[in-house]
Amino acid sequence: MTTFILRSLFCSFLVWALLPYQVVAQSNYDVSAYTDEAQQIIDAALQDGESFKRLTYFTDTFGHRLSGSESLEQSIDWILQEMQRQPLDRVTTQKVMVPHWVRGEESLSLVSPRSLHLPMLGLGGSVGTPPEGIQAEVLVVNSFDELEAKAQQAKGNIVLYNVPFTMYGETVQYRLQGAIASLVRSVGPYSMQTPHAGTSNYEEGTPKIPHAAITSEHAAMLERMQDRGQKVTVNLSMEAETRPDKLSRNIIAEIKGSEKPEEIVVMGGHIDSWDVGQGVMDDAGGCFAAWEALLLMKKLGLKPKRTVRVVMWTNEENGLRGATAYRDSVKADGSIDDHILAIESDSGVFEPRGFGFTGSDNAFAMVSAIGQLLEPVGSETISRGGGGADIGPIMREGVPGMGLQVDGSRYFWYHHTAADTIDKLDEEEYQQCIATMAIMAFVVADLPHSLPRK
Template identity: 70%
Template sequence: MRSYTKTVLLLSIFILGLMISANAQEESEIVDVSSYQDEAQKIIDAALADEEAFQKLTYFVDKYGHRLSGSETLENSIDWILKEMQEQPFDNVTSQKVMVPHWVRDEESATLVSPYKRDLPMLGLGGSVGTLENGVEAEVLVVENFKDLKKKAEQAKGKIIVYNVPFTSYGETVQYRYRGAVEAAKVGAVASLIRSVTPFSMQTPHTGNSAYEEGIKKIPQAAITVEHAKLLHRLQKMGKSIKIHLSMDAKILPDAPSRNIIAEIKGSEKPEEIVVLGGHIDAWDVGQGAMDDAGGCFAAWEAVMLMKELGLKPKRTIRVVMWTNEENGLRGATAYRDMVKENGNLKNHVLAIESDGGVFEPRGFGFGGTDKGYEIVSKIGTLLVPIGADTVNRGGGGADIGPIMREGVPGMGLLVDHSRYFWYHHTAADTIDKLDEEEYQKCIATMAIMAYVAADLPQRIPFGN
């Protein structure tokens, strides 16, 4: 009996020891960012005092302007960035070769010829086929959505379909840009025009990528302004016969070589573990791509250089990536994913941060990852209270980090005041004057603090979804 009691007692002590050990381990994993408050404030102060950052972004977009995949301008802009980075104190600067789509807009126009003549501001949609040499002239059928198109299918044959679909959200409305031509071709239309995907317009057409479907005839597709989509709808409701002449010299050339830009500072203790941040360096062939997405790329670049200037040495490696071909293919993003999978570095990616929503007043981040990961980044977010960027929501990421996030890498997308973003998105109005210097500086500080602390904490953000 005594032997049994002794065994039970020893077993109880053993179990108690395991519990104490587990609790101690759990306590040791509690996230404490209080020691980073001074460094976070130094980053904020330095970012807000740096006037050269906005000047560099301004010089870049003024000099290189639009940078569509396959263009000489894009490749020249990449050359310039690589040269600048190689003169800075990065530990490694390189590029990754990527073959990208090469779509060329060339000359294009849309003209209302009946019931009266009027030029219609327009932009062909990325990937669209061109018209015949003399263009396409046909009667117009205005529809309000795909359901309305199916309802009017018998009237659509031989017509130019105009989708007058109001903006609700980008995710919902963009389907008309992406699939509009496919659905129009299914009912025998000869071309597809969409109301630009925007909540606000000043006669500004918005471009963007579109798609075709195997087995469905490819017809030209373009965007017209909100104002003219509404006009055409009014004319149709009045019973007028509407006719448009559409001319597009768009063509698809063979894939062209481009590059992802990669630069990093090595971690002091765990250099094999990586925090990656960046955006996409390509832009549509209108405007300057200042907001979408040179600002995001340069904010990430400046964030890392800020750490170097302040003498901050994170335990893990911080890597800046400027992905190519986000706008019309995501070839850069998939090539980066394939590269890190092949070299075995995928699971060493501790966190991926993307800025591709404009560099307006920062609000914080959206996070995609585990509950424990969310707890860690939320704690880091508290360091951003001084600039009002401390919000950390569940659910977030970005198009370019999407491929590695789907493999389990935790990801974050920079959240900003996006109230004006879709006013300028994919238009000739995406120019440097739409950005505010102080807001841009705050975006740099926001990305720098999140990246630095995530790279320096004792705890690693857990891999997985």
């Protein structure tokens, strides 16, 4: 999740999660006819022991899935094989050329005032160091204003931005802006010596220098050393390089609508991840929850009037090319106007709370009424404002969008780190996410009237 071009979108997402708008209790839309189907979905989701096993097998077997990597393409092959054995109406892929950045070997060592290995992660898109590495004194700053004031001191040194985590969209800019930055305090509220991966970019006309993230613990330590007047010297070594683009694929699966198959409810997440951990919360869990939601409808014999489509987008983390390719394809074939709702899960599959929704007032009233059906799993709150990185391109074309909202209190503990692994998830919470997505997608797809854009 979270590419450099989407930092403002992600910041907005966190604001959406905190907005006080609640479900519209006095909605004019009566969805009581769907009470039985909703309970069927909940019961089936909570009793399905295979869904979590499937996610666990996948993440254990394939691990991280960075764009351009063999592990990403092998994981896509496996998903396709599984889907093709299932009773889905259509399974296909969409070819996408994606960036191919390779981390290589890397290390960061404190040279003075003492010798110490410092955990670090080079930032995606960064150039590498010379083979012998870069050894230099560190200048710690807390803002761009401070850097500007100390511009002369920065020359010839390694600059460390030590900025405490506030909100992701606010803090991440320190990682991504400023052409002379080379080290940043990892973007996250909690650390156990766990640096966070992420992407970087270079301003036009400025030298391309290596960029890496270090732990919050060590960023604070280096600043304390500097404040005491100690000379802080480190040695940074990175083999990072950007290779030619490689072919990847979006995965598309769907069940056809029984009455209006041309109209589409699309839901999903991104199948790529950073090259650390297993990419479970970010975002295999979101992809698989959408997949399992689609399977539930089929297994229960539910036949929505409209088509329900699942997309697992490629290359969200460092390019968003999968989402852009999908938008371009549905614009080209004219089906963009037939997309009545887009749902994304890219915030982890922790205990679900509801959805954030972006669309017309009439559509908000309708999805708020549907939200009442989610009360048995505690995910009935529908907030104003919502969406996601991968559905962002089609939302900008007028498609109403919503993002699954969950208990995000621990999400950024693990986000983009080696600790994003399956053991951090709870099976029942994951099943509740599946039920939440399945109910919203099914009911919207089966309503007598389409979700209005105005």
